[in-house]
Amino acid sequence: MVNKLILLDSPLLLLESNEVENLLTYKRRTIEHMLQVEASQEPSRVYSLKQLLQRLLKSNSHLNEECGELLLQRGTTKVATGLVLNRDQKISWPENSFDFLSRELYAHSIRKLQAHVLFIKAVHGYFDVRRESYYSKESLSFMIHTLKSTLKERFQFVEVPGNHCVHMSEPQHVASIISSFLQHKHMLTA
Structure with a gap:
């Protein structure tokens, strides 16, 4: 409760x-679109922290650098060559949010x-x-x-x-x- x-x-x-x-x-259209995107998806890309932060701040003008770093701390996984996004980018689409x-x-x-x-x-x-x-x-x-x-x-x-x-x-x-x-x-x- x-x-x-x-x-x-x-x-x-x-x-x-x-x-x-x-x-x-x-x-129905949203689901069909997501299925098409999933069918054409490539393996996860590896980024540097700087690349991800720039990308995040560019698409979210309301975020400052400190907030962006906080979001990336919980939203990425460190791999040998950089960082990989943890979350499925499709959840940020308005129709899924x-x-x-x-x-x-x-x-x-x-x-x-x-x-x-x-x-x-x-x-x-x-x-x-x-x-x-x-x-x-x-x-x-x-x-x-x-x-x-x-x-x-x-x-x-x-x-x-x-x-x-x-x-x-x-x-x-x-x-x-x-x-x-x-x-x-x-x-x-x-």
Whole structure:
């Protein structure tokens, strides 16, 4: 049983009712594409730390060098000639990184949730990087409203300065908030 749930700048793509019917078609295409990529994959490439860090920072402008090195520490394996990426690059594709839910299913799931929830949003985080998308903002508003109205005192929302990786680049912005949340004695209802 989950007693406390912490969401750190968590993206969730909520589908409108008319979009839900296309979800299976979209998922089918994603799976077919992944199978094609897997069939044509070459053996793992070996990189130097410098090469991987440059590649990571180039494709993730919100990361600083220190965060990039932290991610590479846990995301690579040292081999005789350099470093090999541990993770499957396909998980970084947007179609594999997000959960797609209808608003109805999201609201239903939240009603079943018994845990206390802390949602920490970075000021320049996931939802704000995509500023041009009204849908992302509206989706975030819907998520927060649903959590707040359903969970009431079991929900806490905090916005902190920083970007999506604020927990790594500026941990002082989130550490005390998380620590306080975890140390507070929340009693679950039976």
